Every structure is written in C-alpha cells, then in structure tokens.
Amino acid sequence: MEQYNKEQKEAINFKGKHLLLLAGAGTGKTKTIVGRAAHLIESGVLAEKIQILTFTKRSASEIVERVKAVIPEKNAQALNGSTFHSWCNQLITNFPNLFGAANFTLIDADDQLSLMKMACGNKNTGYGKVRIKPQKILDLFSFARNTRINLTAAIRMQLFKGKVDSETDEEIEEVRPVLELLIREYQKLKIEQKYLDYDDLLLVVGNRLNKDEEARKILSKAYEHILVDEMQDTNPLQWFLLAPFENIAKLFCVGDDAQSIYSFRGADFKNVHSFKERVVNSEIKKLDKNYRSTQEILDLSNWLLEKSPIIYNKKLSSHRGAGKKPVILNATNQFEEANYIAEKILKDFRDGGKRFSDFLILSRSQYYTKPLQAVFLQKKIPYETYGGRKFLEAAHIKDVVAIFRVINNPLDQIAWMRYLTFVHGIGEVRASNYLHKILSIDPEDITGDFLSSIIPGPEGEKIKSYYDAVSSNKHNVKQAVSKLYEEMEFDLALKYPKDWIEKRKGDFPVLEMLAAHYSTLGEFITEGILDNSTGLGGTHMLEGSKIKTTEKRDHVIISTVHSAKGLEADVCFVLNVSPKTYPSSYSLGSNEEIEEERRVLYVALTRAKNELIITRTTDSLNAYHSDTDRVDENMDINSAYFLEELPENLVVQETPQGGYRKPRDTEKPNNIDLDFGFDFS
Ligand SMILES: Nc1ncnc2c1ncn2[C@@H]1O[C@H](COP(=O)(O)OP(=O)(O)OP(=O)(O)O)[C@@H](O)[C@H]1O
Numbered sequence: 001m002e003q004y005n006k007e008q009k010e011a012i013n014f015k016g017k018h019l020l021l022l023a024g025a026g027t028g029k030t031k032t033i034v035g036r037a038a039h040l041i042e043s044g045v046l047a048e049k050i051q052i053l054t055f056t057k058r059s060a061s062e063i064v065e066r067v068k069a070v071i072p073e074k075n076a077q078a079l080n081g082s083t084f085h086s087w088c089n090q091l092i093t094n095f096p097n098l099f100g101a102a103n104f105t106l107i108d109a110d111d112q113l114s115l116m117k118m119a120c121g122n123k124n125t126g127y128g129k130v131r132i133k134p135q136k137i138l139d140l141f142s143f144a145r146n147t148r149i150n151l152t153a154a155i156r157m158q159l160f161k162g163k164v165d166s167e168t169d170e171e172i173e174e175v176r177p178v179l180e181l182l183i184r185e186y187q188k189l190k191i192e193q194k195y196l197d198y199d200d201l202l203l204v205v206g207n208r209l210n211k212d213e214e215a216r217k218i219l220s221k222a223y224e225h226i227l228v229d230e231m232q233d234t235n236p237l238q239w240f241l242l243a244p245f246e247n248i249a250k251l252f253c254v255g256d257d258a259q260s261i262y263s264f265r266g267a268d269f270k271n272v273h274s275f276k277e278r279v280v281n282s283e284i285k286k287l288d289k290n291y292r293s294t295q296e297i298l299d300l301s302n303w304l305l306e307k308s309p310i311i312y313n314k315k316l317s318s319h320r321g322a323g324k325k326p327v328i329l330n331a332t333n334q335f336e337e338a339n340y341i342a343e344k345i346l347k348d349f350r351d352g353g354k355r356f357s358d359f360l361i362l363s364r365s366q367y368y369t370k371p372l373q374a375v376f377l378q379k380k381i382p383y384e385t386y387g388g389r390k391f392l393e394a395a396h397i398k399d400v401v402a403i404f405r406v407i408n409n410p411l412d413q414i415a416w417m418r419y420l421t422f423v424h425g426i427g428e429v430r431a432s433n434y435l436h437k438i439l440s441i442d443p444e445d446i447t448g449d450f451l452s453s454i455i456p457g458p459e460g461e462k463i464k465s466y467y468d469a470v471s472s473n474k475h476n477v478k479q480a481v482s483k484l485y486e487e488m489e490f491d492l493a494l495k496y497p498k499d500w501i502e503k504r505k506g507d508f509p510v511l512e513m514l515a516a517h518y519s520t521l522g523e524f525i526t527e528g529i530l531d532n533s534t535g536l537g538g539t540h541m542l543e544g545s546k547i548k549t550t551e552k553r554d555h556v557i558i559s560t561v562h563s564a565k566g567l568e569a570d571v572c573f574v575l576n577v578s579p580k581t582y583p584s585s586y587s588l589g590s591n592e593e594i595e596e597e598r599r600v601l602y603v604a605l606t607r608a609k610n611e612l613i614i615t616r617t618t619d620s621l622n623a624y625h626s627d628t629d630r631v632d633e634n635m636d637i638n639s640a641y642f643l644e645e646l647p648e649n650l651v652v653q654e655t656p657q658g659g660y661r662k663p664r665d666t667e668k669p670n671n672i673d674l675d676f677g678f679d680f681s
Helices: 006-012 027-041 059-070 084-094 109-121 134-147 150-160 167-191 198-211 215-221 236-240 267-279 295-308 334-353 367-378 396-408 412-423 428-439 446-454 458-469 477-495 500-504 507-516 521-530 589-607 618-626
Strands: 018-023 050-054 079-083 225-228 252-253 282-285 327-331 359-363 383-387 556-559 568-575 608-617 650-656
Touching: 006 027, 006 134, 006 282, 006 327, 018 027, 018 079, 018 267, 018 334, 027 050, 027 059, 027 225, 027 252, 050 059, 050 084, 059 079, 079 084, 084 198, 084 236, 084 521, 109 167, 109 198, 134 150, 134 167, 134 198, 150 167, 198 215, 198 236, 198 589, 236 267, 267 282, 295 589, 295 608, 327 334, 327 507, 334 359, 334 367, 334 608, 359 367, 367 383, 367 477, 396 412, 396 458, 396 477, 396 507, 396 521, 412 428, 428 446, 446 458, 458 477, 477 507, 477 521, 568 589, 608 618
Parallel strands: 018 252, 018 282, 050 079, 050 225, 225 252, 327 608, 327 650, 359 556, 359 568, 383 556, 568 608
Antiparallel strands: none
C-alpha cells in the first residue's frame, strides 16, 4: 500500500483545473504522479484518456507499471506513458487524416545531416558564402524551433554568443538570407521524400492543434488528463504543444527548477515560475520533505545550491534523518578510481547483503566510464549503461533498417542509398543511377524483380533477395527481421570484420525481439528510432514501454547524469567531480552555462539514498591549483570549481589506499642512521 503525506494527498486529489507541483529532489513528485493517475482511474476516468508525459521512455514505462501495480490490471491496461516525441508520433499514426502525415518516415540525426549536406550542395543556395558547417545549421534551426525565436535571434545566440552591436548586426544580415535559403531547401527535400525530423513531430501536432478547432474537438474526446513529469525541462516548443490542452484537458505538472539541465535543447527553468500567468485557472502547490536521502547527503546538496547566485529557495530536509557523511575519493588516475569502485561493490555484495542494483554510477559522459566498464568486465560485475548512442543508430542496425524504410516509404532516398551501397560492388555513383531509375517509376510498381531487372549480376540478385524478405513479410515485422537477417548475415559479417562476433551480431536477436512488439513496418521504424538503447558489455537493455522484460536481472547501472533523472539508489558514485569537469571546461562561456552545470551536479548528488561517493583525480586538482592563468580579469568564470570552497565538515576525504591524511611522522627530522651493515673483521 502506497504511503502519501498530507501535501502529496492534496495534490493527488486536486479538484481544480490545472496544477503545477513545484518541489525539490526526492520529495515524491514522481510518486505523486503515480498516485494521481491511480486516483483518477479509481474515480472512474478511463485509463486511455490519461496521458503521462516524461523525459525518457524508461521513466514513462516505470510510472505506468507502478500504476498498474496498485490498480486492477484491466482498468489500467490502456494507460499510456510516453515521451513528448513518442506521444506526437502516436498521435500522427493514430490520426493519419487529421495530421496528414501518414507514411512519413522519421529520420534521425545522421539522416538529417545527410539531407542538410544535400541542401548545402545545391548551387542555388549560395552556401559557399557562409562557410558554416551543415551540422551547425541544423543545430541552429532546431534551437530556433525549440525556443520559438526567429532566425535573426537564433543566429545571434548560436553564432555570435548573443552579442548586440552594429558590426554583429551587419554580419547577421549577411548570413541570414543564405541560411534562410538553406533551411528552406532542407525543408523542401524533407517534404519531397516524406521525411519528418524529431522537431517536426511536435510541430506537426502543435500547429494543427493550435490552428484547427476541429482537431481540438477530436482530441478533447481522446484526452481528459495530461500528467507531465520534469516540467522544468520543457522548452517553448513543448509548451506550444501543451497550450491547446489547457482548454481540452486538465494539466497536472510536476517539476523542480533546481534540476533543470536541458537548456541546450531550449529549456528554461524560469518557465515554471511563470506557470500561473501562462496557464489560466491554474494553481501551484509545493512539497518540501525529502524522503530519499539522509540529511548528510542533503547538507552537501543544499550547500552546492546555496553557492549559486540564483536563488532557488530550496533547503531540503530529510524525513529519514541522519546517516553517513558523503565521501570524496581522491584517486591518482581513472584505473585506481575504477578498482576502488569495483572492490567496494564486490565487498558490499559479498559481506554487506547488497544487490548489484543497489549501486548507481553517474558520469557526465559515457565515454569517461570506459575504464570502469573494463574493470567491471574483468571482475565479472554485471552492469547496464543508460545514455549514449541509441540502439537503432548503430551502423549495422541502420543497414538492416534501410530496407524496411524503403518498403515503408519508397521516396526515402537516404535509405535507398544506404541499401544499394551496402551491397559490395555498388558505389555511390552506381547507386545514384539506380536510384534515378527507381524514382522514375510509380512507387506501386517497385518490386524485387524490378530491382534485379535494373541492377545486373549478383548484386541485383542480392538487392532483390533483401527486398523480398521484407516485402513478403510486411504484416509480420518480427518474421521480416529474421528473414532479412538470414539474407544479410554474411555481408554484414564482411562489412564489420573487427567486432562482428563480439559486439554487433548479438544485436540481431534483440532487434527481432523489438520487432515483435510492432504490427506495422512504419511503427517499428519510427517508434524504435525514438528511444531504444543497448547495454554495453555484452548485455542488452531496451528502453521502451513496448518491451516487457520478464526477467529482471540484478545489475549495477552506469548512467550519464542526463539519463539519470528520476533514478535513485542506495549507494551512488558520482564520477570525476574534478576541476574542468564540474563545471565542464566547455561551459565556461557564461554564468548561465556554469549554473546549469551546477544543477547537473545537484541532480547527481540527490540520487543517493544512503551513501554518496564522489570521485576526483588528484592530477586534475594539482593542475588546477598550480594554474595561475585561471586568475585573470574574468575571475568569476575562470576560477569556477564547484568543490573549491567545500567545507571540510560536510564530507570525509579518502584515497583508494585508505585514509586521506598523510602517514603520521615524528615532529622533528632525525639524523640519518647509516652503517655498513656488515662486520669488517
Ligand atoms: N510519503 C512518502 N512516504 C514514504 N516514502 C516516500 C514518500 N514520498 C516519497 N517517498 C519516497 O522517496 C523517494 C523519492 O520519491 P520520488 O522519486 O517520487 O521523488 P521525486 O520528487 O520525483 O524525486 P526527483 O525529482 O529527485 O527525481 C522514493 O523512494 C519514494 O518512494
């Protein structure tokens, strides 16, 4: 039976229209969302009319599973939890006429880049005049769409660091028309080939709902309650999407301004502060007791936030009371750090009655954790990784998915090129010639036979066999994957000789498992692309509400801080809290960036329930302290290291060998006592 305190109960039973629950880390925001959904269903709201929106599919499915655990299965069966993107994708699929995007293919970041490169290669756009990397143009476009600012403002912020002066104005006026042409060209290519990028998903739905009364009417029948987690990280585009729901449903949002860590995607934590002004008929409630961590962990977290020039008004106090002081581990290098962590985990597992899942390891980047993963493999500590590259973005998976894509959308030129050039012997030029022929006929007439008729020899036979494997199993996606894999296996092994057996081959049973949950090719391609990830170290982890793992393995989680939102664990290691990492040396451009970095660290620290171990390398500390360049006219920014002024009493310092203190020595040096060590007689 779930326990709720008075404030949580008030939120759960909220009778008004819209609510924002603004509360600190570990105060039970997520728990309250679970309680709210369960309460609504118990009071007669149909589960399918409740939409839960979260930042990762993992947390969406966790919330849904928790609701199902307290409500009779049949009543909660249709409860839907998803990310904003995945929700929009479902809406587009479920209402093909309303949104007019049936048969569109969702493209990922790599494909977007290919398309933007094509746009830049087009002579009419005058790309040569600007010399801005295609990826940068995409980032700028996406930033502008997510923050809903105009092109001039986006150029100013992204390319000129927000500078306002006449020289900058002139330069902006020079690049703006070229960027406009390039973005228009990119958009045109997308429309011609029936592609949607990630931002389009939200825009297609948001535009329709904001402009079209009938669309709002239709969706008002489909939804009564929208429950949003991590509201502090929603950006203006997501607000734009939610705005029409103010009138057709009730919004129940939870958030913590001190945990906002997505400004690079256009989120602005100050948004939650204006909730009441923006959302008519809304109220704000607060929760202030932390149920997760012991007071010592909160003291350190509170201290970090108090050092910020931003006033968060958030001093967390622990419902659970006192516990152990956080530890700072000063290691000489990464392997020492990794071995210390592995040994502690093994010891606690052996002697302390802990499970592997009681440990959470947090890092700024997945890359930094490679030595740790190596040590875990060697010592046979099971682990999963969260964050990093997505499953369907791996090259070998994309090779296979390309064939699904062309069958789902024959205008998908990026996928055609990947498919054709996959076959040994077909280069880009030959592939473009074939593509030209393919696109010149009615898409309905494209078949395996047609392909082998235009592509001579064994290459054509291969292309046909791949095509037929999928097209003859269109209605059984799992079977299509296994048949196609049978056909492609040999060539895949040839293409990736280095790590085929050890790494890539093992992904195909997972792909089949994933495919089994989708009834159409289109759904498989888009849903799968949105948010699935794989575990390193030979184990696989698929995030996603569609995947049900019957067997829950006991493993340590190694996560990036950004993917650790909402997670908690008995023992947390926060890696490499060293100078130049917190804040990251890439983020020293402005105080806003530094403050976002502070919140990243704050999120990491507040994941721990009982033990918090912060690691750092002594080399980086020494370098920091001997670096006199740091003290320059921009003192404020360059001298930032979050733990620089950490009060001694908040933590215990350790080295991997034991205590941090120097070994005890005599007060005064003795005279050296040297003798020959043998007898001269
Ligand atoms: N009333 C309560 N009684 C007992 N435990 C509670 C209560 N409320 C919350 N908890 C526990 O506190 C922990 C934190 O809760 P939850 O994850 O919901 O917080 P949160 O506010 O979403 O945290 P964060 O924003 O830091 O991710 C969980 O282990 C939860 O079970």
